[in-house]
Amino acid sequence: MHILNLMVKYSPALDRTFSALADPHRREILDRLAAGPVSISELAAPLDMSLPGVLKHVHALEAARLVQTHKRGRTRWCQLSRRPLDQAGNWIDQRRDRWERQLDQFVRHIDKTKGAKR
C-alpha cells in the first residue's frame, strides 16, 4: 500500500511549470500577463530587458505552456494560460492542507495525552 502510494509520480507538466517559475524574469512576465493579454512590445517596454531577451523568455513560457501567443496583423499578442498555473497551485495547496491536517491531529493527540494524565 505504502509502496504504491509512494512510487514517484512523473508529471512532465509540473516539471515544466515549476522549472519556468524558477526564473525571476519569467515570473515577472507572468505577473504582467495575469492582468490581461498584451503585445510583445507592450510587455518589453517597462521591463529592463532587450526585445530579443523578452522573446527568449516568452518562447520558454510557451514551451512550458504557461503562455499562448497569436499574431494579429503585425502584432504578436501574449496571454496567460491558466491551466498549468492551476495545476501547480493545486499541487502546493494539497500539500499545505495535508500538512495542516497532520498538525491538527498532532495537537489533538497532545491535548488527549495531557487530558489522560490529569
Place this chain on the structure above:
Amino acid sequence: MHILNLMVKYSPALDRTFSALADPHRREILDRLAAGPVSISELAAPLDMSLPGVLKHVHALEAARLVQTHKRGRTRWCQLSRRPLDQAGNWIDQRRDRWERQLDQFVRHIDKTKGAKR
C-alpha cells in the same frame, strides 16, 4: 508607475523553491513529508531510490529550505518547512486571483457593450 511596478523583483527564495519543486523525486519526498516527519530510512524504504540518492535529494531540499533535518540518537529525521511552500503557493494564488478578476472585468465590459447596443 508602470515601470516601477514591472521592474524585475528578484526573489532568490522563490527561485530556490520553484527550482526544487521542478524535480519529481523532490516533489515525492515533500509529498511524503506533508503527512508528517519521518526518518531518512523510512523515507527511502518505499521509494524506488538508493539511500545515497534519497540523501542527495534531501540535501537539495534542505538547501532550498523546504526541509529541515535533525539527528536524534542515530536517526536523522526530516520534516517539511511550511514557509517556502506558503510563499510559492501564495505567489501562484495571487496571479490566479488577478487573472480571475481581469476575466470578470472583461465579461462585465462585454455585457455592458451588448447592453448599450440593444
